[in-house]
Structures are given as structure tokens and as C-alpha cells.
Amino acid sequence: MSAPILWIGAPLLAGAAIFFLLNEKYSAYAGGGVAALLSLIALFIPIDTALLLGSLSLKISPAIEVFGRSFEFSAADGPLLAMIYGVSALWFFGSESTGSARRFSSLGLMIVALLTASLAVEPFLYAALLLEVAAMLIVFLLVPIYQTxxxxxxxxxxxxxxxxxxxxxxxxxxxxxxxxxxxxxxxxxxxxxxxxxxxxxxxxxxxxxxxxxxxxxxxxxxxxxxxxxxxxxxxxxxxxxxxxxxxxxxxxxxxxxxxxxxxxxxxxxxxxxxxxxxxxxxxxxxxxxxxxxxxxxxxxxxxxxxxxxxxxxxxxxxxxxxxxxxxxxxxxxxxxxxxxxxxxxxxxxxxxxxxxxxxxxxxxxxxxxxxxxxxxxxxxxxxxxxxxxxxxxxxxxxxxxxxxxxxxxxxxxxxxxxxxxxxxxxxxxxxxxxxxxxxxxxxxxxxxxxxxxxxxxxxxxxxxx
Amino acid sequence: MLLDIPSWTAVLLTLTTSTTILISRDWRALLGALALQYLAAFWLVTRHLPLAMGSVKLIAGWMSVAVLGMTRINLTPVEDRDQDRFYPRGSAFRLLLMGIVILVSAGSAPRIEAAIPGMGLPVIAAGLLLVGAGLAQLGVTNDLLRVTLALLSILAGFEILYAAVESAILVTGLLAAVNLGLGVVGSYLMTAGSVPLIAPEDEE
Known part of the structure; x- marks a missing residue:
């Protein structure tokens, strides 16, 4: 498992799954749960360090390559990722009380994943593109379909x-x-x-x-x-x-x-x-x-x-x-x-x-x-x-x-x-x-x-x- | 110089289409002009990028046009109102604006060419024209379709210029995603408000 797949790919997929598979009732808990889990993993499992669990060796590799450019997290990014996903979990759990949990949790997870990708991309200048894609996704949160x-x-x-x-x-x-x-x-x-x-x-x-x-x-x-x-x-x-x-x-x-x-x-x-x-x-x-x-x-x-x-x-x-x-x-x-x-x-x-x-x-x-x-x-x-x-x-x-x-x-x-x-x-x-x-x-x-x-x-x- | 004739033709096409987008009131003409604009941009981008990467930009642009067109064709006449409240807003004023954009582009293109050799005068001129026309459009409209077209024009102009200095596949892919995303966001905003609010109990 590589860190970018875990903290970028997984929340993107989870967001899509919540949107298509879950109803309003469970979406906030699912979104919040995924974010909280990612936060805990970032807090307790160091990146690029082998962990031995009995006979099982677990290591989160730091980088993946996409179209010749890399997405990379270092061990020092762990607390930052924990903070980002921890606060995101608060937002997603909170959406339960707002009446728009499904849309909020699913799109929110995707937005946070894209923004997290902006921290990982090398060269880091490309982050501007990912910020723009995330900014566009936010529009769907800001304007409900029934509102002009x-x-x-x-x-x-x-x-x-x-x-x-x-x-x-x-x-x-x-x-x-x-x-x-x-x-x-x-x-x-x-x-x-x-x-x-x-x-x-x-x-x-x-x-x-x-x-x-x-x-x-x-x-x-x-x-x-x-x-x-x-x-x-x-x-x-x-x-x-x-x-x-x-x-x-x-x-x-x-x-x-x-x-x-x-x-x-x-x-x-x-x-x-x-x-x-x-x-x-x-x-x-x-x-x-x-x-x-x-x-x-x-x-x-x-x-x-x-x-x-x-x-x-x-x-x-x-x-x-x-x-x-x-x-x-x-x-x-x-x-x-x-x-x-x-x-x-x-x-x-x-x-x-x-x-x-x-x-x-x-x-x-x-x-x-x-x-x-x-x-x-x-x-x-x-x-x-x-x-x-x-x-x-x-x-x-x-x-x-x-x-x-x-x-x-x-x-x-x-x-x-x-x-x-x-x-x-x-x-x-x-x-x-x-x-x-x-x-x-x-x-x-x-x-x-x-x-x-x-x-x-x-x-x-x-x-x- | 002979090699440059197609590029200068593309610049001319860019000028015509951006003027059409600024002046025309018919949405079909606006979207048609944008589609042609992407063709010109494709040619100019391939001066510096491989054909395949240029094609990505062309296809993404045309997909945005298609998305916007399909949304616009489904809007009812009530939603079809002209939202612009800006004065002055006549064609003469918009032509004057376009004239200023042309002058600024013509003035700055040779200087940029001197500062960044190898970019090519047609590429710089077309890029500046599109960015300038897009900004001028943003300054005189509130209409969602026109705002989206203005942003797409600015991005197309930027992409023409940026292709000369950056050729990464990831950037091309992300810029295509941004283009498509803008088309989808523009369509969504045009549609939003036309869908009635239905309570869950009414749906059953």
C-alpha cells in the first residue's frame, strides 16, 4: 500500500461510493468514519517504516508515479494528514445535522482527497491545478440543484x-x-x-x-x-x-x-x-x-x-x-x-x-x-x-x-x-x-x-x- | 515564414471567434465560435506539444462545448432571459473593447517574443488575444453561459502560452480536467434553480 493511494485514492473512491450507494441516513457516519480512520492511520502508522505485526510486515510506501510525475508523502507528513482528516471527520459527522449529509460527505471526501493530493504532487507547483479542480467540486456543495x-x-x-x-x-x-x-x-x-x-x-x-x-x-x-x-x-x-x-x-x-x-x-x-x-x-x-x-x-x-x-x-x-x-x-x-x-x-x-x-x-x-x-x-x-x-x-x-x-x-x-x-x-x-x-x-x-x-x-x- | 501561414490563420480564427463570443447574443453562435476557437488553439498548441497531447485539449474543449450546448438547448424560455445588467452593453462598446484587446496584444506580443525566444509570435498573439477577450467578456457580463465561455477562453489562451514552456503529460491531463470541469460547473449552474425542490415524502 502506498501513502498517496491511502490518503488520496481511497477517500476519492469512498466519496464516490457514498454518493452512489448510501442514503442520507448513513452518509455522514460513513464519511466521518472514513476520515477518522484515515486520520488515525496517519497518526499511528509511520510512512515508509516497516511495522511488524506478528509475522506480518506492514509498510506504507511513500510515493507513486502518475504520468511521469510523482505524488509523495514523507514520514513528516503523518501529523499533517492526521490533522487534515481529523478536522474533515468533524465536518462530515457534523453534516448529519444539516440535512445534506449524502452530498456533503461524498463530495467533501473527494474535495479533501484532491486538496491532499495538492500537498503530495511533485513538482509542487502543479498543486495549483488540483486546487482548481477541488474549487470546482465545491460549487456543487454551495449551490443545491433547486436553488438559483x-x-x-x-x-x-x-x-x-x-x-x-x-x-x-x-x-x-x-x-x-x-x-x-x-x-x-x-x-x-x-x-x-x-x-x-x-x-x-x-x-x-x-x-x-x-x-x-x-x-x-x-x-x-x-x-x-x-x-x-x-x-x-x-x-x-x-x-x-x-x-x-x-x-x-x-x-x-x-x-x-x-x-x-x-x-x-x-x-x-x-x-x-x-x-x-x-x-x-x-x-x-x-x-x-x-x-x-x-x-x-x-x-x-x-x-x-x-x-x-x-x-x-x-x-x-x-x-x-x-x-x-x-x-x-x-x-x-x-x-x-x-x-x-x-x-x-x-x-x-x-x-x-x-x-x-x-x-x-x-x-x-x-x-x-x-x-x-x-x-x-x-x-x-x-x-x-x-x-x-x-x-x-x-x-x-x-x-x-x-x-x-x-x-x-x-x-x-x-x-x-x-x-x-x-x-x-x-x-x-x-x-x-x-x-x-x-x-x-x-x-x-x-x-x-x-x-x-x-x-x-x-x-x-x-x-x- | 510559409510554415507560419497556418499559424497566422489560426490567430485570425482566434480573433474572429473571440470577437463573436464577445458580441453575439445567439447562444448557438457563441458555442459554435468556442468550438472553432478550440480548433485554432489545437493548431497553435501543437507547435510545441505532440499531436496526441494537443488532441487531448481539443477533445476536452469540444466536450465542454457539447455539455454546455446540451444544457442550454434544454433550458425553457423563462430561464432563457438575458441576465446582463451592465451599461454600456451595446455591440459598439464591445467592439471597442475588442479593439483595445487587439491593440494591447499587438503591442505586447513582440516584447514577450523578445523576452522568451522560441515561443513564436503567432502563439503569443493568439494566447494574449484569448486571455484579453475572456477578461473583457468577464467585465461586461453576469450571464452564466457567457461567464463560462469567458473562463474557457482565458484558459484556452493560457494553455496556448503554457504549452510552449511546459510539456508534462500530467499538466495536460489536469488542464483537460479543469476545462471539462468548468463546462460541467457552468452547465450545473445554468440548470440550478430550474429543478423544483421535492420533499422525500412527495417522491414516494
């Missing part, structure tokens, strides 16, 4: 498609820069190409206008999954670029541009989020602000760069899955999720409302929640480099905190005599409770993430020096 597509999804597919040519061309130009490092013109041109590609992929200001639109038009759980999956894999892809091309991370102008765009995203996302009256749009702006934090971390001139990025990356899946699930539950009762529609819902959906606020506070970096350790580490590194940047990031997070309190105010705004009810199903309650506990656990004990962070020096050997 809005502008958000069209902009989304346009921006994702435009990113790919820029990245592929920049990759070819970067090879030229490596061959002739003194050619400033090629350096400038490839830098511009690369920036354009990643600007589209990360939805940098002002290219993020599709995200709030999409949150209004599409199922929140599907958009939440998109907002987790694509930025996370894009960050890992970007780390690969920084690791591979030394001059990229050593050029002050490029670092400053990344830092500036990240700070701008966080500040604008937080401030715009504070001004919204729609729960979906608030979540969209919070996700934008958090992506800005990743970019700000990528722009740091620090050897802790990868540590800080992954410290922020791991809780994102948990925060967004809890938030999106809570929003899906509330949306059934309070469409279209404006403040006027959700007034007093905390007394009817206390678990969903509480989980939503917890996830929101975690993204805002509230102490003792999952997002807090990463924010503290980022502020520490950022304040050394630029106090101005730290201030604007703080302002963005302050905006997120403001929107959290506004949401809380709207949710609890009910008449005194309104009775408390629990309208969530047991499955919804269980999923939300597990997610909320996870948010506290990662906040209280951030050392849980240590095994993932420990493998970073092998994953990005030039970056972590």
Missing part, C-alpha cells in the same frame, strides 16, 4: 480560476530566477505573477467580496467548509513556496507586501464584520479576518513563522465547523439570519446560540479559547517588527469582538417570560458540545498541538531554521 445561483458563487469560481494561470506561470518564471538570480526584471515579473495568483486564492482585499455574498446565498455549513478547506491548503501551498525559494522570504519588499495585505484583511474584515446585521456575513468577515492573520504570520521575518501559522491553522477547522453548524441550525428557524430574525433565539436554541458565540469569540482571540494562543504568539512576533501592524490587527480583532457581543445581544433579546427550550436534536447537541469542548481544550491546553508543530522542521526544512 447568486453572484457570489460566480465570482468565487471566476477568482479561483484566474488564480491558477498566474501561479503556474510564476512557477515557470521562478525556475528562471533560480537559474539567474541576478536578473531583477524576471524577479519582479515572477513576484508580481505569484502575488496575483495568491491574491485570488487567499481572497485578499478587495477580492474577498464574494465571501459575504456567498454566506448570504448558500448553505452556511457548505460555505464554512469552503472557508476552512481552501485557505488552509493555500497556506500550506504558500509555505511550500517560501520554503523552496529562499529569495522570496529574504526579499524585504515581498515580506512587507504579504504582511501589509494580511493586516489590511484582518483590519477590514474585523471592522466590516462589526458593522454587519446578518449572522452569515459576520461569519464571512470573521473568516476573512482570520485568513488575514495567516497572511500576517507568513509575512513575519521570524524563524517561528511556520509555528505561528500552524498554531492558528489547527483551531480554524474546529472554530468554523462549530460556527457553521450552529448557524445551519439557527437558519432553519430564522431565515435569512438578520438580527431582526434571530432576536431571542438563545432561549429556543441555547446550545446552538452558545456554541456560535464561543466559536466567534475564539476567532476573535478571546482568552482561554482555541484561537487565543495563536493570536498571542502572533502579537508577540508582530510587535517586534511593526507596532503599527500590531495595532491594526488588534483593531480587526476588536471589531470581531464587537460583532460577537452584538450577536449575543440580538440572540438574548427576548421577553422576560419567554420559556427556555432545547430544540436541537441529540446529534446536533452532541456535535456542538464536542466542538465547544474542543475550543476550550485547545485554549486551556495548547500543547495538544505540539505533535503537529514538532514535525514542521522536517516539512519545511529551510523555513524553520
Amino acid at each position: 445561483p447568486g453572484r457570489g458563487v460566480v465570482r468565487y469560481i471566476v477568482y479561483q480560476t484566474l488564480a491558477m494561470p498566474f501561479i503556474l506561470f510564476s512557477g515557470w518564471m521562478l525556475a528562471g530566477v533560480e537559474a539567474n538570480p541576478g536578473d531583477l526584471r524576471t524577479i519582479l515579473e515572477s513576484g508580481i505573477m505569484l502575488s496575483m495568483g495568491f491574491a485570488f486564492l487567499f481572497a485578499v482585499f478587495p477580492l474577498y467580496n464574494w465571501i459575504p455574498q456567498l454566506m448570504e446565498e448558500s448553505p452556511p455549513f457548505a460555505v464554512g467548509f469552503l472557508l476552512w478547506a481552501l485557505p488552509v491548503f493555500t497556506v500550506i501551498f504558500a509555505l511550500g513556496f517560501l520554503d523552496r525559494y529562499t529569495w522570496l522570504r529574504n526579499t524585504e519588499q515581498i515580506s512587507n507586501a504579504i504582511l501589509f495585505s494580511g493586516v489590511l484583511m484582518t483590519a477590514s474584515g474585523g471592522i466590516f464584520g462589526a458593522l454587519q446585521r446578518h449572522l452569515g456575513r459576520i461569519m464571512a468577515y470573521a473568516a476573512i479576518a482570520e485568513t488575514g492573520l495567516f497572511l500576517a504570520a507568513l509575512g513575519l521575518n521570524s524563524s517561528d513563522l511556520a509555528d505561528i501559522v500552524f498554531l492558528a491553522l489547527i483551531p480554524r477547522g474546529l472554530e468554523l465547523s462549530v460556527w457553521a453548524l450552529a448557524l445551519s441550525i439557527i437558519k432553519r428557524r430564522a431565515y435569512p439570519l438578520k438580527f431582526s430574525d434571530i432576536q431571542g433565539l438563545a432561549r429556543k436554541y441555547p446550545i446552538a446560540a452558545g456554541s456560535l458565540i464561543l466559536a466567534h469569540l475564539s476567532v476573535a482571540g478571546f482568552p482561554l479559547l482555541a484561537g487565543f494562543p495563536a493570536r498571542i504568539a502572533l502579537f508577540q512576533a508582530l510587535s517586534v517588527e511593526s507596532l503599527g501592524a500590531a495595532f491594526w490587527v488588534f483593531l480587526g480583532l476588536w471589531g470581531l469582538l464587537t460583532s460577537a457581543f452584538r450577536t449575543l445581544a440580538a440572540l438574548v433579546m427576548s421577553a422576560e417570560e419567554t420559556p427556555w427550550e432545547v430544540n436541537e436534536t441529540w446529534a446536533q447537541t452532541l456535535m456542538l458540545a464536542v466542538g465547544a469542548l474542543g475550543l476550550f481544550a485547545l485554549g486551556f491546553f495548547p500543547q495538544i498541538m505540539q505533535p503537529f508543530l514538532a514535525s514542521l522542521p522536517q516539512l519545511f526544512e529551510h523555513l524553520v531554521q
Whole structure:
């Protein structure tokens, strides 16, 4: 058995099997189970190391070749794969409560498999193509067949498609820069190409206008999954670029541009989020602000760069899955999720409302929640480099905190005599409770993430020096 | 130079088809032009890639056209509305846009040829024309079919240029998948909303 077959081929097949063979009732469990199993295998069985089970020798070989190019995982990828499939399992189990489990689990597994393939493909530039294929598959999650597509999804597919040519061309130009490092013109041109590609992929200001639109038009759980999956894999892809091309991370102008765009995203996302009256749009702006934090971390001139990025990356899946699930539950009762529609819902959906606020506070970096350790580490590194940047990031997070309190105010705004009810199903309650506990656990004990962070020096050997 | 005559013919075909896609309002003409565009792209791609790999691009492109055409032919007149709300949107404005694209392509092609020798002027000119026309189209339309055609045109232009610098089979395969995928996604989005929501109990 080879690692790419196990973590790319198997979930692709499982996704297809769920779609064609299973009904709505069992799909979430099947999808979640497959993802959880793959996560456990990645966690406990090392790649490219023989394991003896009695007389049986078990070894997961690291690579396969497809059309003359290889897909390859190293032993250091194990914790990363465990994290990816572990968080995916949360999403798939959570889809049980959203009413679209079959479509979500099957397509979701295929999307995660394609995104995982983007980590394994060599040369790694081809990842841009796999990201595009995955981005196209996500469209089927975003737009149910009975719903007329809005502008958000069209902009989304346009921006994702435009990113790919820029990245592929920049990759070819970067090879030229490596061959002739003194050619400033090629350096400038490839830098511009690369920036354009990643600007589209990360939805940098002002290219993020599709995200709030999409949150209004599409199922929140599907958009939440998109907002987790694509930025996370894009960050890992970007780390690969920084690791591979030394001059990229050593050029002050490029670092400053990344830092500036990240700070701008966080500040604008937080401030715009504070001004919204729609729960979906608030979540969209919070996700934008958090992506800005990743970019700000990528722009740091620090050897802790990868540590800080992954410290922020791991809780994102948990925060967004809890938030999106809570929003899906509330949306059934309070469409279209404006403040006027959700007034007093905390007394009817206390678990969903509480989980939503917890996830929101975690993204805002509230102490003792999952997002807090990463924010503290980022502020520490950022304040050394630029106090101005730290201030604007703080302002963005302050905006997120403001929107959290506004949401809380709207949710609890009910008449005194309104009775408390629990309208969530047991499955919804269980999923939300597990997610909320996870948010506290990662906040209280951030050392849980240590095994993932420990493998970073092998994953990005030039970056972590 | 004689060898270049077919390539320049392909460039001319590219120019004609991309102008048609930008201006025409008849979906049959749009899809016909896209099919011809893939033929021109096929010829230009095979300047740098083997015939078999060029054929993959041609077939994938034509399959996308077929998928879009079959979807479009099945749409009812209610769904057939023109969704464009942009002003100005007349043919004269679109022709002006195409003129700008031609000027920019004509201006930049020789400079790119000087920077990347061996690519070939017709290849660069056609690539830039398609990318430019696609971007211009994206700027003036909201219509799902036109957006899909614009993205396919941009990809075709990119593929013509990229074929000159990258010849990996995996890339060709993945780009074909992206082309087909865009066709399918475009068709799905055109169809979405026309299917009524049926509750499971109604189905029984």
C-alpha cells in the first residue's frame, strides 16, 4: 500500500461510493468514519517504516508515479494528514445535522482527497491545478440543484480560476530566477505573477467580496467548509513556496507586501464584520479576518513563522465547523439570519446560540479559547517588527469582538417570560458540545498541538531554521 | 515564414471567434465560435506539444462545448432571459473593447517574443488575444453561459502560452480536467434553480 493511494485514492473512491450507494441516513457516519480512520492511520502508522505485526510486515510506501510525475508523502507528513482528516471527520459527522449529509460527505471526501493530493504532487507547483479542480467540486456543495445561483458563487469560481494561470506561470518564471538570480526584471515579473495568483486564492482585499455574498446565498455549513478547506491548503501551498525559494522570504519588499495585505484583511474584515446585521456575513468577515492573520504570520521575518501559522491553522477547522453548524441550525428557524430574525433565539436554541458565540469569540482571540494562543504568539512576533501592524490587527480583532457581543445581544433579546427550550436534536447537541469542548481544550491546553508543530522542521526544512 | 501561414490563420480564427463570443447574443453562435476557437488553439498548441497531447485539449474543449450546448438547448424560455445588467452593453462598446484587446496584444506580443525566444509570435498573439477577450467578456457580463465561455477562453489562451514552456503529460491531463470541469460547473449552474425542490415524502 502506498501513502498517496491511502490518503488520496481511497477517500476519492469512498466519496464516490457514498454518493452512489448510501442514503442520507448513513452518509455522514460513513464519511466521518472514513476520515477518522484515515486520520488515525496517519497518526499511528509511520510512512515508509516497516511495522511488524506478528509475522506480518506492514509498510506504507511513500510515493507513486502518475504520468511521469510523482505524488509523495514523507514520514513528516503523518501529523499533517492526521490533522487534515481529523478536522474533515468533524465536518462530515457534523453534516448529519444539516440535512445534506449524502452530498456533503461524498463530495467533501473527494474535495479533501484532491486538496491532499495538492500537498503530495511533485513538482509542487502543479498543486495549483488540483486546487482548481477541488474549487470546482465545491460549487456543487454551495449551490443545491433547486436553488438559483447568486453572484457570489460566480465570482468565487471566476477568482479561483484566474488564480491558477498566474501561479503556474510564476512557477515557470521562478525556475528562471533560480537559474539567474541576478536578473531583477524576471524577479519582479515572477513576484508580481505569484502575488496575483495568491491574491485570488487567499481572497485578499478587495477580492474577498464574494465571501459575504456567498454566506448570504448558500448553505452556511457548505460555505464554512469552503472557508476552512481552501485557505488552509493555500497556506500550506504558500509555505511550500517560501520554503523552496529562499529569495522570496529574504526579499524585504515581498515580506512587507504579504504582511501589509494580511493586516489590511484582518483590519477590514474585523471592522466590516462589526458593522454587519446578518449572522452569515459576520461569519464571512470573521473568516476573512482570520485568513488575514495567516497572511500576517507568513509575512513575519521570524524563524517561528511556520509555528505561528500552524498554531492558528489547527483551531480554524474546529472554530468554523462549530460556527457553521450552529448557524445551519439557527437558519432553519430564522431565515435569512438578520438580527431582526434571530432576536431571542438563545432561549429556543441555547446550545446552538452558545456554541456560535464561543466559536466567534475564539476567532476573535478571546482568552482561554482555541484561537487565543495563536493570536498571542502572533502579537508577540508582530510587535517586534511593526507596532503599527500590531495595532491594526488588534483593531480587526476588536471589531470581531464587537460583532460577537452584538450577536449575543440580538440572540438574548427576548421577553422576560419567554420559556427556555432545547430544540436541537441529540446529534446536533452532541456535535456542538464536542466542538465547544474542543475550543476550550485547545485554549486551556495548547500543547495538544505540539505533535503537529514538532514535525514542521522536517516539512519545511529551510523555513524553520 | 510559409510554415507560419497556418499559424497566422489560426490567430485570425482566434480573433474572429473571440470577437463573436464577445458580441453575439445567439447562444448557438457563441458555442459554435468556442468550438472553432478550440480548433485554432489545437493548431497553435501543437507547435510545441505532440499531436496526441494537443488532441487531448481539443477533445476536452469540444466536450465542454457539447455539455454546455446540451444544457442550454434544454433550458425553457423563462430561464432563457438575458441576465446582463451592465451599461454600456451595446455591440459598439464591445467592439471597442475588442479593439483595445487587439491593440494591447499587438503591442505586447513582440516584447514577450523578445523576452522568451522560441515561443513564436503567432502563439503569443493568439494566447494574449484569448486571455484579453475572456477578461473583457468577464467585465461586461453576469450571464452564466457567457461567464463560462469567458473562463474557457482565458484558459484556452493560457494553455496556448503554457504549452510552449511546459510539456508534462500530467499538466495536460489536469488542464483537460479543469476545462471539462468548468463546462460541467457552468452547465450545473445554468440548470440550478430550474429543478423544483421535492420533499422525500412527495417522491414516494
